[in-house]
Amino acid sequence: MMQITFLSFDGTSYTVDADEGMTAMEAAINNGIDGIEGDCGGNCNCATCHVFVDPKWSEQVGEASPMEEALLASRSDLAENSRLACQIDLVPELDGLVLQMPESQFI
Template identity: 50%
Template sequence: MNVTFTLQDQTSRTVEAEPGWKLMEVAVDNAIPGIDGDCGGEAACATCHVYVAPEWRDATGERTDLEQAMLASTFGVRENSRLSCQIETSEELDGLSVEVVGS
């Protein structure tokens, strides 16, 4: 499957992802700038904050209570904000597009 990350400088990078990986892991594995994943995917740091493209919001699911609480403590939160460590890649998400918020 492929995922497109729009970076802070508005350039885009499309990378391949294995289904079953967390989106944050895909980003870190591909050195996507602005995705740090400092907590290792535990929804405890918000260093993997992304904006999910509108057409992918339903497919990526709802925020968990833990994710919502972490996002409440960070900047730039929008309706389409997600922690990429909480989005599991799957064939159904092939073509997913997210914008990197960065720190």
């Protein structure tokens, strides 16, 4: 078991328990975190699970794949630390990960 913290745009912090092997999107949905929709079921097709990776975690999370980058490019709130939560696989090294949600998940 590991912990992931989601920060809403208004500053509310939600720390949830997650199992190794799931994605950050699954951890959010399983714990009822508002703002992470995952409309495509985690298939990297919709960008409704857009998050900003806390800079302290950027290296551990890694870079987006070309497919993920293409989806993120459709976002008006794209930033250097943007990722799709469905593409962040939770491994032990990410215990304590902090992800911030944008103001709106709707493009």
